[in-house]
Amino acid sequence: MNDSKEHIVLVASKLFLQKSFKEVTMSELVKATGLSKGAFYHYFVSKEQLFMEVLDFFFTSVMTHRYEKYSRESFYQFYHDYANEIYEYGKKYLDRFELDENDCDLSQNYFTLAFDALKLFPEFKEKMIAGLKLELDIWTEVIKNAREKGEIQCLMTDEQIARTFINLSDGIAMHMVIKGSTIMEMVPPFMELWDKLYEMMKA
Amino acid sequence: MNDSKEHIVLVASKLFLQKSFKEVTMSELVKATGLSKGAFYHYFVSKEQLFMEVLDFFFTSVMTHRYEKYSRESFYQFYHDYANEIYEYGKKYLDRFELDENDCDLSQNYFTLAFDALKLFPEFKEKMIAGLKLELDIWTEVIKNAREKGEIQCLMTDEQIARTFINLSDGIAMHMVIKGSTIMEMVPPFMELWDKLYEMMKA
DNA sequence: TTAATTAAACCGAACATTCGGTATGTTAAC
DNA sequence: GTTAACATACCGAATGTTCGGTTTAATTAA
Numbered sequence: 001m002n003d004s005k006e007h008i009v010l011v012a013s014k015l016f017l018q019k020s021f022k023e024v025t026m027s028e029l030v031k032a033t034g035l036s037k038g039a040f041y042h043y044f045v046s047k048e049q050l051f052m053e054v055l056d057f058f059f060t061s062v063m064t065h066r067y068e069k070y071s072r073e074s075f076y077q078f079y080h081d082y083a084n085e086i087y088e089y090g091k092k093y094l095d096r097f098e099l100d101e102n103d104c105d106l107s108q109n110y111f112t113l114a115f116d117a118l119k120l121f122p123e124f125k126e127k128m129i130a131g132l133k134l135e136l137d138i139w140t141e142v143i144k145n146a147r148e149k150g151e152i153q154c155l156m157t158d159e160q161i162a163r164t165f166i167n168l169s170d171g172i173a174m175h176m177v178i179k180g181s182t183i184m185e186m187v188p189p190f191m192e193l194w195d196k197l198y199e200m201m202k203a
Numbered sequence: 204m205n206d207s208k209e210h211i212v213l214v215a216s217k218l219f220l221q222k223s224f225k226e227v228t229m230s231e232l233v234k235a236t237g238l239s240k241g242a243f244y245h246y247f248v249s250k251e252q253l254f255m256e257v258l259d260f261f262f263t264s265v266m267t268h269r270y271e272k273y274s275r276e277s278f279y280q281f282y283h284d285y286a287n288e289i290y291e292y293g294k295k296y297l298d299r300f301e302l303d304e305n306d307c308d309l310s311q312n313y314f315t316l317a318f319d320a321l322k323l324f325p326e327f328k329e330k331m332i333a334g335l336k337l338e339l340d341i342w343t344e345v346i347k348n349a350r351e352k353g354e355i356q357c358l359m360t361d362e363q364i365a366r367t368f369i370n371l372s373d374g375i376a377m378h379m380v381i382k383g384s385t386i387m388e389m390v391p392p393f394m395e396l397w398d399k400l401y402e403m404m405k406a
Numbered sequence: 407t408t409a410a411t412t413a414a415a416c417c418g419a420a421c422a423t424t425c426g427g428t429a430t431g432t433t434a435a436c
Numbered sequence: 437g438t439t440a441a442c443a444t445a446c447c448g449a450a451t452g453t454t455c456g457g458t459t460t461a462a463t464t465a466a
Contacts, residue, residue, distance in 0.1 A: 004415075019322075022225040026452055036417045037453080043415095047452065111377075115315050118381065119222075128381055156399045164371060164396055171374030172366075174314075178321065178331055193367050196359045200403060207441080229426055239443045240427080246441095250426065 005043040008033050013054045013062075014097045017109040021051055021116050048120070055117050055124065062093065063110070067138050075146035076198060078139075079165060083191050090184030111177060136162055152201040161201070168193060208246040211236050216257045216265075217300045220312040224254050224319050251323070258320050258327065265296065266313070270341050278349035279401060281342075282368060286394050293387030314380060339365055355404040364404070371396060 011033045015024045026047060030037050044050045065085060071077035117124045139162035146152050154161055169190040176186045214236045218227045229250060233240050247253045268288060274280035320327045342365035349355050357364060372393040379389045 002415090020223050020225065022223065025450085027450085035415095038417045038455085038457095039415070041453070041455095109318075112315060112318050114381070115312075125381070125383070132378060132381070155402050156396075160396060160399055163375075163392075164400070167374030167378060167393075167396075168367060168371045169374065170377055171370030171372065174373055174377055175335060175370060178317070178328070178335070180328070189366075190370075193359075193363060193370075196363055197367070199358050205441095228424080230424085241431090241444070242442050244427070 002043065004035065004039065008035070008040065008043060008050070009053055009057055010096070012050055013058055016051065016054050016116075017058075017097075017113055019109075020112060021047075021120060051117075052121065055113075055121070058113065059117075059127075062096065063089070065135070072142060072145065074149075074151055075142055076151070078142045079194055079198070083187050083194070087184055087187045090182060090187075093183055110183075111174065135166060139166060150203050152198070153203045154201040164197065165194060168197075205246065207238065207242065211238070211243065211246060211253070212256055212260055213299070215253055216261055219254065219257050219319075220261075220300075220316055222312075223315060224250075224323060254320075255324065258316075258324075261316065262320075265292070265299065268338070270338075275345060275348065277352075277354055278345055279354070281345045282397055282401070286390050286397070290387055290390045293385060293390070296386055313386075314377065338369060342369060353406050355401070356406045357404040367400065368397060371400075 008029075012024070012029055015029060015032060026037065026040070029047075029050075030040055033040070040050075044053075065082070070081035070085070114128065118128070136159065140159045143152070143158040143161050147154070147158065152161075156164065169186075172190040172193075173186050176189065211232075215227070215232055218232060218235060229240065229243070232250075232253075233243055236243070243253075247256075268285070273284035273288070317331065321331070339362065343362045346355070346361040346364050350357070350361060355364075359367065372389075375393040375396075376389050379392065
């Protein structure tokens with residue numbers, strides 16, 4: 001991709017994480033990029049197309065888990081690797097968007113960005129649901145192995161355990177977002193609960 | 204409050220639950236109410252004021268828990284009462300906004316409404332945080348009693364248990380929202396997990 | 407090496423439309 | 437005849453987009 005185009009996408013990502021699609025103005029965007037309206041429409045046919053490319057960039061490049069990197073030896077190692085990756089996200093995120101810790105109340109908008117995407121592009125919904133399903137399946141598989149190996153034992157089914165861990169972290173993330181916390185600050189709170197849950201299930 | 208004004212707030216609530224503050228336009232709103240711009244500005248000084256009144260209506264009248272109504276006898280009863288109230292919400296909600304089950308993919312926007320509120324009215328943040336804190340405190344108190352009475356026993360502290368239950372349900376709600384579920388449909392999924400968690404802690 | 411040609415990159419004023427908001431009515435009740 | 441409850445026509449500012457143009461870079465010809 002062209003340098004300028006990439007630059008526009010990056011700058012736009014930052015803006016779309018702070019404001020909704022509607023709230024981000026072309027003049028604002030153009031000003032933030034340092035380029036002109038003409039330059040913008042040289043690379044994009046519309047504001048909508050830019051938004052789509054931002055979504056693609058964000059959800060397939062910034063916000064994806066690389067499950068294959070996480071340990072499958074033990075459930076304990078797996079969820080620690082998982083949490084660690086989220087933490088690394090946080091740093092990469094701040095770095096990528098050149099934010100210091102002070103002005104990153106924008107972490108909030110991972111959620112609003114997602115909701116905005118769902119509203120504007122209904123086809124995005126299937127993608128997201130598929131992503132959630134995949135995540136659940138992987139967790140379930142890991143937990144199944146852990147149980148078979150005798151690492152854990154629990155009244156819950158494998159999938160119930162998986163849902164408990166995943167949804168718990170998402171719920172905490174939402175609460176933290178309301179409070180204006182950064183992604184990195186989210187990890188310890190749910191790690192604390194994850195570890196306790198794990199302890200309760202340890203064989 | 205005047206009939207017309209109340210009507211405007213109700214119609215506006217429905218719209219603000221589907222779209223963001225910016226996305227809802229005056230013409231759209233006026234058309235939806237069946238009244239005119241003159242009528243609107245007779246009752247409200249601005250779109251912002253309306254939004255504030257909608258927030259007040261929604262978060263203090265529709266979306267509040269009446270904790271005093273929940274049983275404090277047992278933790279089990281408490282969280283069942285809690286879940287039941289959410290379910291009743293759902294019905295009241297659909298009823299209040301005159302929706303049938305088909306067109307209520309708008310349940311989504313409880314979250315976006317809240318985020319929108321946070322962005323527009325920073326003072327709303329303190330209110331929400333205070334609300335979350337209150338909720339956590341009440342849960343913690345109930346759990347403390349349950350433990351003292353020998354109803355439950357658990358490795359976690361009282362507050363950790365409370366956070367686990369609360370955040371878990373919020374996380375599930377968010378997932379369901381992405382999938383386009385209604386509020387009522389959210390209850391069984393987290394009830395299933397709550398019951399299992401409870402079973403794990405039952406003395 | 408340089409001049410000529412072409413294409414890509416970029417600019418910014420101007421466009422039609424839509425936005426939230428206002429000014430000026432009209433009507434009916436008391 | 438005053439006032440509350442609306443309706444209608446209208447305003448200026450802001451919106452996303454277009455378009456005629458300029459600058460810059462790459463390519464070719466002399």
